[in-house]
Amino acid sequence: MNKLFRILPLAAALGLAACGGADKGAVASDASGAASASAKDNSACGTLAADEICVKIGSGAPKTGGIAHMGKDNENGVALAIQEINAKGDLVIGGKKVKLALVGEDDAGDPKQGPIVAQKLVDAGVVGVVGHLNSGVSIPASTVYANNGLVQVSPSSTNPDYTLKSSKTPKGAVSAYRVVATDAQQGPALAKFMLAHGGKNVAVLDDATQYGKGLADQVASSITAGGAAVVSREAATDKTTDFKAVLTEIKAKNPDYVFWGGMDDTAATLVKQMRELGMTAKLVGADGACTDKFIELSGAAGKGVICSQAGMPLSQMAKGTQFNTDYEKAFPGQKVQIYSPFSYDATFAIVEAMKLANSTDPEAIAAAMPKVSFDGLIGKIAFDDKGDIKGGAISIFEVKDKLEVAEIVK
Template identity: 45%
Template sequence: MLFKTKFMPLAIALAFAGSAGAQEIIKIGHVAPVSGPSAHLGKDNENGAKMAVEELNARPFKINGKPVKFVLVLEDDGGDPKQGTTVAQKLVDAKVNGVIGHLNSGTTVPASKIYFDAGIPQISPSATNPVYTKQKFNTTFRVVANDNKLGGTLGKYAVEKLKAKKIAVIDDRTAYGQGVAGEFVKGAKGPGVSVVDKQFTTDKATDFNAILTSIKAKNPDLVFFGGMDSVGGPLLRQMRALGIKAKYMGGDGVCTESLPKLSGAADESVTCAEAGGVTPDLQKNMDDFVARYKKKYNSDVQLYAPYVYDAVMTMATAMADAKSAEPAKYLPYLAKVKYQGITGPISFDQYGDVKDGALTLFTYTGGKKTKMEVVK
């Protein structure tokens, strides 16, 4: 009797372990910069992925009638292209079933070749450079509008709504920064409109005195910055310190809840756009997500956590449709998936770009990011 009492729990534990082992494990890779100047954005993305996986496992989610367990494999690319390809290879070697990421275009694009060669589907929730989906890789998808739409719409808005005539443009020389700035210039056309100065910096710069002094001499009425908030915030701060009163505009990289703190000057003279948009009929779903996020992490959504969440759910939906989590089997289903996300309906065109991608224009009021309008 002593033998049974002592060892019965072990037998039961082994039985449960065998049962758990029979459950299919699906590994989802997630990559974002959780170190470096954009770590606050990378952590925001990572949190969105964690929320999705936890909710899938709580259901539990079934594929071909059987419950499965999703496991996140988290990697940090530091926003660096070389590090991005290194961690991409790590995920391939780990035999992940799919990848959500990367955050930046500069890391997403080079990593995409590695995933393509391995046949692993990749959904970026935030990379906007058009090159990403134009490489003829059938494994690349994104759930936000690209820079053609983002930069072009901002350029048009600057001229038509903000009545800008003399425009200065600065970019950080990254794939994202150059791309969105280039598309902005293409869109900023109109009678009497001119780009009076073009300057560039880096994604790690802190001193902008030289380029801003050059810009100040041209007396622009609007300055556009292509880059992330970690540079765009201090740039705006130094603009105002130098007495440059021009309106300030940027893409999704600066369109964060942190911009007021980083700049000390984000107000209604600032216009930015998020490469995604929620129409009024879907606002309640987004509000519910934001509230859940706040309760779970005790912080506000910075930018793309909802899109990461939707990207994970979209990938899981394709697996369910295919009745398989094997990349080669569910990839064709991902290409034709239809998923109603919290950010809107998600389906992809022939390149892997989200169909009918929306943009949301924001400004800042009382130190808070404030929605202006959704543009489709």
């Protein structure tokens, strides 16, 4: 990938975002790149030159609620990619110069909102979607995208079912893709780490979401397969604020580790209450809990927590330092959480497929996605026949004053 370009301030970045007013239905264009009737609302692109066409890329993420910081981070990554491409000004499809626009929708991290948001993005005339953050939202939304011939590339949905059970487009193309490793890799990697570091008795707790439960099940089965004991297997919810009853039961089992399948806001509450109860077991979380926000929310109680991210850490990405600088310049007061580098590359994956197809027709983009292969910010971007990224890594961290890399599993 070419080097990152100068990034505009936040207000300018999000000034690209608009829902548009296209008629219902997927965007389509002929091979010459002329936009169809369903994409004629170009207001999202602002002023267009005479030789430009407006092409919209969607983003679905939680921008309200307890994990809004993660959703905004995902959308910011899309905004940075779009700014870079537009600044370079050399994207030509079917003989027409293309100006990209971001159409962002808030799914609130709610599975029921997934299909609703997906339909809004379809109606807005997007040619592809980067999203969603949560597996539990990505999975129901994926059917809407597939039925309308759109590619969906998630930067952060790790539940294996997202790609394994997704529908295909009307013309038979794979619709659901991801640029992160799956929980079939993440769960066993965390279990192996616990087993290698004194984990003989492990309690497993989840937030009852598709993401949390699926990941916790992977951890529990891997712990058992590794010869250790799962001494407690419980569930809370992603809205739980008082864990003390279940923690009291877990404490009596004297586990070495407590695994939490859930997000950073609830993980912070959980570890604080563990320490209030005098529990000495280490808390282990996965990518949903492995953020700077967790460190901020958990305070001293969070020190020593083990967590993972489904990808390489930003510090070890070849252009990670430049990305971080550009991000903080574009979005003052905000820090990279986890997956903005991944949503950045997911955006480039859609654009690369557009270039390979030489078309802005969503079905043509979907048909070209299996051929996508480029060196991205996060590493090599290429997909297997299910839509999963090839060669995804798992990074394991220990929480100190910041997230410090403990191990990388490739």
